Amino acid sequence: MSTELLPQLARRPASPQDSPRPVAGAGPYTLAFRRLRRDRVSLAFGAVFLVITAMCLAAPLYAHHIAHTGPADNHVTDTVRIGGQTRDVVSPDGLPIGPTWHGRFFLGADQNGRDIAVRLLYGGRNSLEIGFVATAITMILATLTGGVAGYFRGPVDSVLARVLDLIWAFPVVLLGIALGTSLALGGINLGLFTLSGNSLLVPAVIIGFVYIPYVAKPVRGQVLALREREFVDAARLQGLGTLRILWSEVLPNLASTLIVFVPLMIANAILLEAGLSYLGAGVQPPNPSWGTMIADGIALLPSAIHLTLVPGAMLVLAVLGINVFGDGVRDALDPHSPIRLGH
Amino acid sequence: MRRKATTTTGVAAIACLAAVGIAACGSSAASTKEGGTATVLMGTAPDFLDPQEGYTTQAAEADWISYTPLLTYAHASGQGGTKLIPGLAQDLPQVSKDGKTYTVTLRKGLVYSDGKAVKASDFPATIERAIKLNWGGKSFFTNYIVGASAYDTGKSSSISGITTDDTTGQITIHLTQPYGAFDNVIAFPAAGLVPASTPKTNLSNNPPPGVGPYMITNVSPNRGWTMVKNPHFASLGIPNIPNGHLDTIKVNITSNTQSEAQQVLEDQADAFDPGDTLPASLLPQIQSKASGRFSRETIPSTFYFFLNTRTAPFNNPKARQAVNYALDRRAFVRLASGFLKPECYFLPDGITGHPTGNCPYGSKDGAPDLAKAQQLVKQAGLEGTPVTVWGQTRAPRKQYVEYYTSVLNKIGFKATPKIISDSVYFPTIGNAKTGAQTGFADWLQDFPNPSDFYLLMNAKSIQPVNNENFSNVNDPHVQSELAKLNAVPATKLDSVKGEWQSLDQYTAKQAYQAVYGSEELPKFLSTRIDFGSAVFHPLYLNDWSTWQLTG
Numbered sequence: 001m002s003t004e005l006l007p008q009l010a011r012r013p014a015s016p017q018d019s020p021r022p023v024a025g026a027g028p029y030t031l032a033f034r035r036l037r038r039d040r041v042s043l044a045f046g047a048v049f050l051v052i053t054a055m056c057l058a059a060p061l062y063a064h065h066i067a068h069t070g071p072a073d074n075h076v077t078d079t080v081r082i083g084g085q086t087r088d089v090v091s092p093d094g095l096p097i098g099p100t101w102h103g104r105f106f107l108g109a110d111q112n113g114r115d116i117a118v119r120l121l122y123g124g125r126n127s128l129e130i131g132f133v134a135t136a137i138t139m140i141l142a143t144l145t146g147g148v149a150g151y152f153r154g155p156v157d158s159v160l161a162r163v164l165d166l167i168w169a170f171p172v173v174l175l176g177i178a179l180g181t182s183l184a185l186g187g188i189n190l191g192l193f194t195l196s197g198n199s200l201l202v203p204a205v206i207i208g209f210v211y212i213p214y215v216a217k218p219v220r221g222q223v224l225a226l227r228e229r230e231f232v233d234a235a236r237l238q239g240l241g242t243l244r245i246l247w248s249e250v251l252p253n254l255a256s257t258l259i260v261f262v263p264l265m266i267a268n269a270i271l272l273e274a275g276l277s278y279l280g281a282g283v284q285p286p287n288p289s290w291g292t293m294i295a296d297g298i299a300l301l302p303s304a305i306h307l308t309l310v311p312g313a314m315l316v317l318a319v320l321g322i323n324v325f326g327d328g329v330r331d332a333l334d335p336h337s338p339i340r341l342g343h
Numbered sequence: 344m345r346r347k348a349t350t351t352t353g354v355a356a357i358a359c360l361a362a363v364g365i366a367a368c369g370s371s372a373a374s375t376k377e378g379g380t381a382t383v384l385m386g387t388a389p390d391f392l393d394p395q396e397g398y399t400t401q402a403a404e405a406d407w408i409s410y411t412p413l414l415t416y417a418h419a420s421g422q423g424g425t426k427l428i429p430g431l432a433q434d435l436p437q438v439s440k441d442g443k444t445y446t447v448t449l450r451k452g453l454v455y456s457d458g459k460a461v462k463a464s465d466f467p468a469t470i471e472r473a474i475k476l477n478w479g480g481k482s483f484f485t486n487y488i489v490g491a492s493a494y495d496t497g498k499s500s501s502i503s504g505i506t507t508d509d510t511t512g513q514i515t516i517h518l519t520q521p522y523g524a525f526d527n528v529i530a531f532p533a534a535g536l537v538p539a540s541t542p543k544t545n546l547s548n549n550p551p552p553g554v555g556p557y558m559i560t561n562v563s564p565n566r567g568w569t570m571v572k573n574p575h576f577a578s579l580g581i582p583n584i585p586n587g588h589l590d591t592i593k594v595n596i597t598s599n600t601q602s603e604a605q606q607v608l609e610d611q612a613d614a615f616d617p618g619d620t621l622p623a624s625l626l627p628q629i630q631s632k633a634s635g636r637f638s639r640e641t642i643p644s645t646f647y648f649f650l651n652t653r654t655a656p657f658n659n660p661k662a663r664q665a666v667n668y669a670l671d672r673r674a675f676v677r678l679a680s681g682f683l684k685p686e687c688y689f690l691p692d693g694i695t696g697h698p699t700g701n702c703p704y705g706s707k708d709g710a711p712d713l714a715k716a717q718q719l720v721k722q723a724g725l726e727g728t729p730v731t732v733w734g735q736t737r738a739p740r741k742q743y744v745e746y747y748t749s750v751l752n753k754i755g756f757k758a759t760p761k762i763i764s765d766s767v768y769f770p771t772i773g774n775a776k777t778g779a780q781t782g783f784a785d786w787l788q789d790f791p792n793p794s795d796f797y798l799l800m801n802a803k804s805i806q807p808v809n810n811e812n813f814s815n816v817n818d819p820h821v822q823s824e825l826a827k828l829n830a831v832p833a834t835k836l837d838s839v840k841g842e843w844q845s846l847d848q849y850t851a852k853q854a855y856q857a858v859y860g861s862e863e864l865p866k867f868l869s870t871r872i873d874f875g876s877a878v879f880h881p882l883y884l885n886d887w888s889t890w891q892l893t894g
Binding site: 072090092093181197198285301302 | 626
């Protein structure tokens, strides 16, 4: 694969500008990058995701300098001046103000008089943070589990494979709800590792955990094949230890698979986080997330549709952006790869 | 129009009671028919369907028409519904001159829904069951019935203060001290008779037989259940208790109040849970399209945040005062879509002893005094104290708690909300092990007497599980006043109105709770139910036994 462009380069007519040095072969990642660069659709969606991420990272700046309110600040009985008129942020009947298209309450307010735009950006920060942390947890633990199971085979593989089967057997959402509901109350307390119930890391750990089999199983399969390859035998004959073989021989050959998984896992983690938060088993108040914002907005759906529509649209855009980009990365790294995240 | 409908119903009900009995009441202009099925939606599952454990409005709606106690209430709307009538007893109790002995006689020929005979000895077994199952109001029994406390603590195997004679049906109850509202205590659905052989375990999923127009069947936890007619009830001929018109009432739990209201509006279901708040977004539609089947019902109730006096920071009076200064009660009115009347006293309007003066801290309908609150927190050295604020998921209770949390943060605490499922909320905060610092609480009258509300500040009602005194108020002055005032018979309540007012002003001054209002409840039915004859009971809300399908 790494030499596929060489014949074309060799056939190119010589020009005076050509270097007299021999033409260097392009590495697999260079080739993948070139393919990705040609995939405009994937790049466009990747850019959308990047823009959303940048906006969310700028949430504190927006809150402080433009909206002049925090994500959890209630303004139930406050008023706001729009176009020379004073308006209630929340009406006496409980209906929140709609989009003002001004700095304050740009996208309107929710029932508690909280600025939707501020919460949207902070919610995005939380959703993305959970998506990234959960993906990191999944990738690290799945690589370890799948790698060890595939490399050692035998009883180690049997035990780890059964554990993965056990997690796999539970529907992801149901397992997430069960863990989220119970951990939201008491948090996680494993001696040195302690998290309070409303910590953002709780849903991140849960999501990271439930997705482990989805990555570990393909990794195990690849390692099972890799451990039989000649370069691993050669390393073994040279006297390299197991850890060294795994680190320097097996892992580099897994890298493209793992890279393909990362964006797909981020998309799935963000979606699951939104689902869990919608059901009250993810991000806990007063932290906003797109999922909790949709849940809060449902109660006012007919008259204040923006409360649901805006976080919903952001969620769709972010997930679509990273998902399409992830597909592009997969196609670029290995167009024939069968890797898909199934549920 | 809504006010007129309610008044008319109430007056009609009282007139019927006085003249020909309630069985003849309920006729309305709309043509109606017997039988059929109605579907009731509830935003929250009952805490327990077991009659000796249930204490929420959702539980009471089902239990009071399935488990008739010795005494019960007239099936009427408004004030008429607070009138005590004999249930399974032949008459109202005979009370001794010292107010410490109550004697009633069971009606003849009573049978449970399973056809077995009702015996007088089932009554003490029922009370023992409620105590053993830690019913939230068990202190009404253990504080007053001789031997009930000893039974509760395991020092005796039965309640010595209740004697019965199965042959004559006579039941005698001896009290340790007079309690003016004891008639109301034996009218609780929790005192609704069940067979003595009923296991003393939670039977919410398979409720025991009872005596009432309906039976609770097909319970699917957190999803719903079905009420079907008790085949034996009509033949018992108990006066003033309707036999029920509908054959079946299906109860579905729908956690989304938006969907709940929408379904009733569109006649896909027949009743909105009065324990829920109508969503602000649908209110205009309901008022315009369904004005003939919607009304706001005023039931004496208190909505408040408990402030646990046993744990920091609310064991410090300054912290409690600060909270009362900081609450903007107008905000709660908006969060409740206008269904809340701001208040700062614990005894609500409509209950004897409700104070009418200014609030001791802050204003009930003006701007909060945040500066004063911040100053108090600072003075007490409590700035930055972590506070967990407990709340329920359903709207607008979650919104109340989120607003309250932001207020606590504004005045210097480091507050975070803890929102948990509705179905486990009260058992969780009522468990001493939880050590809840502060959070949402509410109380709708069990009976029209201030002593009912003061259960929540009576030190004798503090219990390790299913505690209702969430603030753990244990004040000698309150206790001595309650000892005096609780002894006054319900018929002479007006004579101690001033004392109750003083007590309520005292507890407001101590800031044991942060009261913010009294909610109006929605009576919202489909077009299939005859709205005029459907009783909205002042204690048990929608009275399903009076519902009839329109012709």
